[in-house]
Amino acid sequence: MANITLITLSCMLILSSAIGGISAVEYPVSNTAVNTPGGARFDTDIGAQYSQQTLDAATTFIWGIFQQSNPSDRKAVDTVSLFIDDMDGVAFASNNEIHVSARYIQGYSGNVKEEITGVLYHEMTHIWQWNGNGQAPGGLIEGVADFVRLKAGYAPGHWVNAGQGDRWDQGYDVTAKFLDYCDELRSGTFVAELNKKMRDGYNNGFFMDLLGKSVDTLWADYKARYNN
Numbered sequence: 001m002a003n004i005t006l007i008t009l010s011c012m013l014i015l016s017s018a019i020g021g022i023s024a025v026e027y028p029v030s031n032t033a034v035n036t037p038g039g040a041r042f043d044t045d046i047g048a049q050y051s052q053q054t055l056d057a058a059t060t061f062i063w064g065i066f067q068q069s070n071p072s073d074r075k076a077v078d079t080v081s082l083f084i085d086d087m088d089g090v091a092f093a094s095n096n097e098i099h100v101s102a103r104y105i106q107g108y109s110g111n112v113k114e115e116i117t118g119v120l121y122h123e124m125t126h127i128w129q130w131n132g133n134g135q136a137p138g139g140l141i142e143g144v145a146d147f148v149r150l151k152a153g154y155a156p157g158h159w160v161n162a163g164q165g166d167r168w169d170q171g172y173d174v175t176a177k178f179l180d181y182c183d184e185l186r187s188g189t190f191v192a193e194l195n196k197k198m199r200d201g202y203n204n205g206f207f208m209d210l211l212g213k214s215v216d217t218l219w220a221d222y223k224a225r226y227n228n
Contacts, residue, residue: 025059026079027052031102033086038102042084046105046113051082054117055098058124058152065148066128067192080127082120091119093126118154122146130195132202139167143175147183147191150176163226168219181222185211 029048033039059080068074081097084105091100100119108115125145149155155173162181165174183190190210197206207215 025056025077027055027082028079029082029084031084033084033102036086036102036106038104038106039084039086041105041112042100042102042116046116050113051116051120054120055080055082055124058121059128061121061152062125062128062148065151065192066195067189073196075128075130077127080124091123093123096127098123098127114154115156118149118152118156121149121152121154125149130198132198133200136198136202137169139169139171139175142171143169143179144191144195146172146176147179150180161226163223163228165228168215168222178219178222181225182207182211182218185218 029051031039031042031048034043063069063074066073077096079096083097083099084102085099086103087099087101088103089101090104091098093099098120100116100123105112105116122145125148126141129141129144131141146155146159150159150173155176159173160177162177165178167174168178169175179191186193193210194206197209204215207213207218211218213221
């Protein structure tokens with residue numbers, strides 16, 4: 001049976017006045033793949049302490065992006081657990097847990113610390129974002145997570161350029177770049193206000209409410225702006 005490295009530290013988030021007050025979130029990190037090459041690389045190239053610091057920083061950053069200065073605007077989460085697992089794929093978030101693939105860590109050929117930092121910002125967004133009680137398109141949910149990664153400065157070089165993509169809700173980098181365009185139209189508040197609206201439900205009319213145009217018209221304008 002593989003040894004399990006478990007490090008549990010309480011990371012206090014001392015938030016700035018812009019975020020509002022003091023809130024404590026704990027970030028236990030478990031490397032369940034410590035005896036695999038990817039698990040070993042996590043320990044040497046990334047580490048539990050850095051991961052906890054990143055999750056802490058991501059939480060503060062996301063609250064800022066979502067303009068959630070009042071704790072009542074946020075999800076009531078006091079623990080987010082990170083697991084490094086021997087699994088396929090890249091990562092996923094569920095039930096206030098983030099699972100990252102040790103196989104992905106092992107196979108990544110670039111700066112793995114920077115890449116996993118971006119992955120953690122993406123997955124932490126899933127922990128905190130509202131999803132319209134499950135009614136929002138999956139592509140929009142993934143797009144918001146990549147929008148946060150983009151604004152944090154961890155967008156990989158292989159992402160699409162602005163204006164590329166087939167549908168506004170295609171997801172991930174395509175939708176993230178579209179949301180960045182929409183955010184610009186509302187002076188940097190669109191994603192925050194959209195997320196707030198998605199607390200209790202979702203419909204495409206939210207785009208009309210916030211920007212005065214349908215999402216399809218906005219997508220057409222976006223494509224035209226970049227000649228795509």
